[in-house]
Amino acid sequence: xxxxxxxxxxxxxxxxxxxxxxxxxxxxxxxxxxxxxxxxxxxxxxxxxxxxxxxxxxxxxxxxxxxxxxxxxxxxxxxxxxxxxxxxxxxxxxxxxxxxxxxxxxxxxxxxxxxxxxxxxxxxxxxxxxxxxxxxxxxxxxxxxxxxxxxxxxxxxxxxxxxxxxxxxxxxxxxxxxxxxxxxxxxxxxxxxxxxxxxxxxxxxxxxxxxxxxxxxxxxxxxxxxxxxxxxxxxxxxxxxxxxxxxxxxxxxxxxxxxxxxxxxxxxxxxxxxxxxxxxxxxxxxxxxxxxxxxxxxxxxxxxxxxxxxxxxxxxxxxxxxxxxxxxxxxxxxxxxxxxxxxxxxxxxxx
Numbered sequence: 079x080x081x082x083x084x085x086x087x088x089x090x091x092x093x094x095x096x097x098x099x100x101x102x103x104x105x106x107x108x109x110x111x112x113x114x115x116x117x118x119x120x121x122x123x124x125x126x127x128x129x130x131x132x133x134x135x136x137x138x139x140x141x142x143x144x145x146x147x148x149x150x151x152x153x154x155x156x157x158x159x160x161x162x163x164x165x166x167x168x169x170x171x172x173x174x175x176x177x178x179x180x181x182x183x184x185x186x187x188x189x190x191x192x193x194x195x196x197x198x199x200x201x202x203x204x205x206x207x208x209x210x211x212x213x214x215x216x217x218x219x220x221x222x223x224x225x226x227x228x229x230x231x232x233x234x235x236x237x238x239x240x241x242x243x244x245x246x247x248x249x250x251x252x253x254x255x256x257x258x259x260x261x262x263x264x265x266x267x268x269x270x271x272x273x274x275x276x277x278x279x280x281x282x283x284x285x286x287x288x289x290x291x292x293x294x295x296x297x298x299x300x301x302x303x304x305x306x307x308x309x310x311x312x313x314x315x316x317x318x319x320x321x322x323x324x325x326x327x328x329x330x331x332x333x334x335x336x337x338x339x340x341x342x343x344x345x346x347x348x349x350x351x352x353x354x355x356x357x358x359x360x361x362x363x364x365x366x367x368x369x370x371x372x373x374x375x376x377x378x379x380x381x382x383x384x385x386x387x388x389x390x391x392x393x394x395x396x397x398x399x400x401x402x403x404x405x406x407x408x409x410x411x412x413x414x415x416x417x418x419x420x421x422x423x424x425x426x427x428x429x
Contacts, residue, residue, distance in 0.1 A: 082210025083138040088259040109259040143214050170215040178231030181219040186239025191273045192308040195377050198238040209250035232267040241270050242278035265289045276313045279321040283328040292334040298352035338367045341378035350388045354395035364399040
């Protein structure tokens with residue numbers, strides 16, 4: 079794979095300059111061009127010597143993404159389908175909230191976790207992304223927002239793929255976008271989501287970061303969770319909850335539990351009571367997500383009245399619960415849907 083300019087933190091750039099017998103402050107200049115001025119080529123870096131610009135161009139690719147499709151929703155959500163250098167495709171989403179603009183990034187091409195309600199797993203896992211390919215998604219989103227003089231305020235690592243199965247690249251991504259000389263996005267404004275890869279939850283707890291953790295739960299008991307999320311057979315719910323307890327003890331940071339409500343499957347009153355029992359004693363927030371309709375999955379959305387009933391039951395047990403506001407319902411909002419349509423179109427044209 080190519081080396082991407084966005085793979086490197088400020089310290090990495092300074093080390094690269096030292097290795098090539100150049101002053102460290104040249105690395106600071108490169109960071110400024112990449113993230114403050116958002117240069118798209120090394121030729122734009124006019125305060126660097128021409129020989130250095132040539133060496134950088136030989137060593138690194140700046141922007142590994144090429145926008146195939148950009149869709150804009152009525153609610154202001156923007157969804158990108160990007161082609162990678164090897165012609166794989168990934169999705170990135172800009173979402174507008176009352177508290178600012180967030181970007182949802184992808185960490186893998188496809189996904190092997192196999193959640194039965196998710197479009198991301200259609201076609202399986204192709205490969206992990208490099209850190210720079212994840213960073214590039216945020217930079218591309220910021221370049222889009224530059225046209226409106228707006229700024230990315232927060233980042234959620236909740237797009238296609240399982241971040242903790244691409245752990246090192248995900249952590250390097252966090253370091254780069256958090257870097258004061260980079261995009262300078264505070265760690266508390268970064269959320270990493272996992273479907274429950276237990277060893278990496280322990281590892282993540284020990285990193286000493288202030289990054290937020292979200293855990294995809296989607297069921298109140300291990301039997302139902304195994305039906306919805308095959309990963310539960312490898313990392314059972316009781317063990318997952320113990321890992322979450324360790325995370326809370328070690329970090330003191332509240333966990334968000336994601337819970338996709340699926341009509342007639344996991345959304346009944348008894349499920350809400352059972353979920354509340356499972357989460358008693360946890361400093362947590364439950365994020366209720368009315369499931370997006372995915373044609374290949376044939377699940378139906380929970381009626382709005384029952385969504386609110388589910389929330390009220392959790393709150394009656396002292397569990398904080400929010401309902402995720404829908405973003406981009408008119409532009410294939412579910413993770414993986416736009417990519418799935420693109421792959422189907424490619425198959426039809428080449429088959």
